[in-house]
Amino acid sequence: MAEVSVRKVVKAYEGNVQAVKGIDLEIADHEFVVLVGPSGCGKSTTLRMIAGLEEITSGEIAIGGTVVNDIPPRDRDIAMVFQNYALYPHMSVYENMAFGLTLRKFPKAEIAKRVNNAARILDIEPLLERKPKALSGGQRQRVAMGRAIVRDPKVFLFDEPLSNLDAKLRVQMRTEIKKVHQKVRTTTVYVTHDQVEAMTLADRVVVMNHGIIEQVGPPQELYHHPRTRFVAGFIGSPAMNFFPARMENGSGALRLNLPNGIVLPVPADRTARYQGAAGREVLFGIRPEHLTEPKNLERDNIAVFDVTPEVIEPMGMETLVHFWMQGAEICARIDPTTPAEPGVPMPLAADLNHMHVIDPESGMVL
């Protein structure tokens, strides 16, 4: 087990295309870190550089205090789980899991002990004699994890391991991965494009975009205190709503003027924070759950206005209301018992205690 340090790492391809533009990341021992971002953001490249499958253009990667830039994958003491499992098709499950240990010349008894132990953790003991083609997707994924566990490496690397599974199995395996990590406590770097996976699994989430790290933090911090517009929009489902607005100074307090005439008073405790934006165009952001029917929000700093829903989506535990405002589609979350109908105006309240104000030029949350 070990910590992983990524220092000023750059990955450039031919033609000077930079996939990763100088990122810094410190991963602590036993930590479960998830790299998340849209496709092409450099998350997989980063993982592959840690694995040693891609060369580093510049910068430094250290595992357990040793710089591994020039160390081949097999000597980095890592294990990787691939999206398409990458099981050896001609070997049984047992041989697949034992392969790495056999190459490292472990004694037979030790191999058997480790494989059986991993099989017990993953609940695949009855499958040990089978070939991969006789396994279901979920079982193959377990075997791929078993192959990683038996090695008892310093670091686990997961490259979108659940993307090939159907929705139900994905949720199940997600829990499984978390359970395994709680048992073996190996430092883990996990890549996904699915922000729900990132939120549920991670000790810390690393949000990447265009080859840079937008923000690093625990899931709750990213959710409630995003630092950039990208993180605010990427984390959370349904996504945060954004409206263009103008920050105005008026009678000792700040207020946000929306172009359609709605005026939102900025809570007093945020006046100092947003003072610098007074008189400027900003982006006002609010999550769907903070845009709800007025009866659910009986406290200060609430702004109530009427909207005309276009689409109503009952989800069971909540209902999503979609409407248009200044050319942007806005989503609100209401109680499933509240009557709502498309085309029938209804009052909604914005909880301004949870508002976000973004500088549209820098993309930074103020």
Added chain:
Amino acid sequence: MSATTAGEAPKGIYHLAGSLRKERRWALLTAYISLVIAAIIFMAPPFYMFITSLKGSGEIASQIGSPWLVRDPTLENYTAIIFNPLFQRFMFNSIVITLFVVALTMVISILAAFALARMRFFGSQVLATGVFLTYLVPDTLLFIPLYQIVGGLGLLNSIWGLILVYPTLTVPFCTWIMIGYFTSIPKELDEAALIDGASWSQMLLRIFIPVALPGIIAATIFAFTVSWAAFVYPTAFVTTPDQMPLTIGVVSQLVRADTFAWGQIMAGALVAALPPVVIYAFLMDYYIAGLTAGATKG
């Protein structure tokens, strides 16, 4: 719904299904007719060889009745051939040449294909295409310069000369087949092996060769067939009977003075054709089966 059960004429999709069935029948019929014609064209010569091999030389020469029928079947041609020490020598030469050529071909082409398919290096693409292009040069064009080379090495009129030149026919195509197979193996498989601690040679021996076995068998069959059936090179490079393989031995040595021993030539050719038939029959399933199933999703 009622359209299917009641007496009304079927409509919509049912009508279409009927015409589909008709189209399918026509397609099958056309396929069968063309296949039967092709089978007759390809089977007629071996069948004629077989018929002739069962005839005595008198019957062959007599030209009475249909040549497609045997009136007085005899195995004398086969016994004569099989116990002929010269024929045994040809058989031995063919076997030795083929074993060496197949082994040499597979070692070279597997290593070459692995390097060309997996180790990205400068010029690997050009090399891969170049390997295939060399296959397009016919042996009838190559035997003149090759004669100089083999002669320079002092290997003319020797089976070792043949063992040296046959791979020029087999290696390019086998390499091409193997490149195709190795390329179809998912990249993650070698990455997993690299992380598991395999070296390049371990990756080749323990992952690539077992997974690409159908391709290796296909390439082996090709190398075997080419080597066993080669005609131009032995005709050009070998002059004495003791160094001849079956292909030229049978036609050049079973002629006594001006008389062709047709019965024996046919029997010899059939016996010579037997090993490839046996090998095809046994390895066909492997040839077709895909071992990559289950490696990745799907």
